[in-house]
Amino acid sequence: MxxxxxxxxxxxxxxxxxxxxxxxxxxxxxxxxxxSQPGTSKHLRVLREAGLVEVQPDAQRRxxxxxxxxLAELDAWLTPYRRFWxxxxxxxxxxxxxxxxxxxxxxxxxxxxxxxxEEDP
Amino acid sequence: MxxxxxxxxxxxxxxxxxxxxxxxxxxxxxxxxxxSQPGTSKHLRVLREAGLVEVQPDAQRRxxxxxxxxLAELDAWLTPYRRFWxxxxxxxxxxxxxxxxxxxxxxxxxxxxxxxxEEDP
DNA sequence: CTCGTACATGCCTTGCAGGTTATATAACTG
DNA sequence: CAGTTATATAACCTGCAAGGCATGTACGAG
Numbered sequence: 001m002x003x004x005x006x007x008x009x010x011x012x013x014x015x016x017x018x019x020x021x022x023x024x025x026x027x028x029x030x031x032x033x034x035x036s037q038p039g040t041s042k043h044l045r046v047l048r049e050a051g052l053v054e055v056q057p058d059a060q061r062r063x064x065x066x067x068x069x070x071l072a073e074l075d076a077w078l079t080p081y082r083r084f085w086x087x088x089x090x091x092x093x094x095x096x097x098x099x100x101x102x103x104x105x106x107x108x109x110x111x112x113x114x115x116x117x118e119e120d121p
Numbered sequence: 122m123x124x125x126x127x128x129x130x131x132x133x134x135x136x137x138x139x140x141x142x143x144x145x146x147x148x149x150x151x152x153x154x155x156x157s158q159p160g161t162s163k164h165l166r167v168l169r170e171a172g173l174v175e176v177q178p179d180a181q182r183r184x185x186x187x188x189x190x191x192l193a194e195l196d197a198w199l200t201p202y203r204r205f206w207x208x209x210x211x212x213x214x215x216x217x218x219x220x221x222x223x224x225x226x227x228x229x230x231x232x233x234x235x236x237x238x239e240e241d242p
Numbered sequence: 243c244t245c246g247t248a249c250a251t252g253c254c255t256t257g258c259a260g261g262t263t264a265t266a267t268a269a270c271t272g
Numbered sequence: 273c274a275g276t277t278a279t280a281t282a283a284c285c286t287g288c289a290a291g292g293c294a295t296g297t298a299c300g301a302g
Contacts, residue, residue: 122259126259130259130260132260157261157262157263159261159262159263159264160260160261160262163260163261164260167259180268180269180270181267181268181269181270182269
């Protein structure tokens, strides 16, 4: 399934939103979103195959965690459009690219631009 | 149709990519993308109802132009995820840090690992 | 070994998106 | 006026994704 289509499902986006807080068991996800158990597993399968979640087995339980890298592709597609909805955003866009990470202690490295491949006259 | 689902269609993204260069007539879009005429109109309808394109009538012709504002919603959804794939790079750097690698000095070498794509184990 | 728990998978059904063909609408052309 | 161009819409068909139910699998407890 194409990465964009994976995110077209509202339920799957809600799952990702949940996992943004912390990794969770399948049962927890299903309970919080009011999903059936097979339904939860199916959505998680799609997310897994898209590389958007990773699973860590713990006995019979499976702990799912967010894996956000594939979202960079979405971000990259979006990039050449940003200047359209606000012309002054050009500067902000570059600012976002070097967005500081408040979680980890900053080594004061220049944050690398992970995927920059678009240009436009 | 939900905004995410509108963009889930590859053809519609290609239409937007075309309109990013300049506004175009329906016929031009269909010709460049190899679409049937009704197919083109239908996709343009979906994009129009999502507010992603605007149309300017010119006699019997319709000139469609990009309207990128709704993409801001996508961008907003993406925002809280950005720091995750940045953080992942930090983690990777820590991993590399633990490895005995006498060759390079990781701190002074800003060359990033752009997109390392690893899949199911 | 048997049972209960946690999750995955298979099968079936249904709704809907996307494509095609045919037709409608509108404007220009002569 | 009739004919042509440019686009929209209607009607129909088809494939596939999402949901529900039943079952399979794996692990731990007793």
